[in-house]
Amino acid sequence: MEAFEKLVSMLDYPMYVVTTSAGDKRAGCLVGFTSQVSIGPPRFMVGLSEKNHTYRVACDATHLAVHLLPRRHSELARLFGSETGDRTDKFARTAWHEGPHGLPILEDAAGWFVGEVLSRYDVGDHVGFLLQPVEGDAPDTFDQLVTFADVRDLEPGHEA
Numbered sequence: 001m002e003a004f005e006k007l008v009s010m011l012d013y014p015m016y017v018v019t020t021s022a023g024d025k026r027a028g029c030l031v032g033f034t035s036q037v038s039i040g041p042p043r044f045m046v047g048l049s050e051k052n053h054t055y056r057v058a059c060d061a062t063h064l065a066v067h068l069l070p071r072r073h074s075e076l077a078r079l080f081g082s083e084t085g086d087r088t089d090k091f092a093r094t095a096w097h098e099g100p101h102g103l104p105i106l107e108d109a110a111g112w113f114v115g116e117v118l119s120r121y122d123v124g125d126h127v128g129f130l131l132q133p134v135e136g137d138a139p140d141t142f143d144q145l146v147t148f149a150d151v152r153d154l155e156p157g158h159e160a
Helices: 002-009 053-058 071-082
Strands: 016-022 025-031 034-038 043-049 063-068 096-098 104-106 111-122 126-137
Touching: 016 043, 016 053, 016 071, 016 104, 025 043, 025 053, 025 071, 025 104, 043 053, 043 063, 043 111, 063 104, 063 126
Parallel strands: none
Antiparallel strands: 016 025, 016 063, 034 043, 043 126, 063 111, 096 104, 111 126
């Protein structure tokens, strides 16, 4: 529907980098389809494209890490949004450490949380991963965050 596409294209929502691991595989990508979906109990939904390398790794993962990026580190959003893990080791190009459940945690994130994957839902050209937050790190305040307007011009590593 044209009105819907026009409306959502004008929104400037935060962008996230989602990372995960399963076995000896690590993956991460820039994600715009996210939402808190429950307060009590806390739940968060992350949409991953079925064509994405991160989606394929996440299918075997028990947890995902969800990162917010400060605008001063927008190059991370560009790395995780325009490169594909099928060809590029994104983690070789940024600082990270192993966090809860063996997940890669980005050093330059403004804040992050790890969520246990409770279920997965086919939501169209993406799969929704329903997460229960289990651990994380949040600052007292945020600088300006990377939003859709900051990455609108990106050519994605995979089409949606």
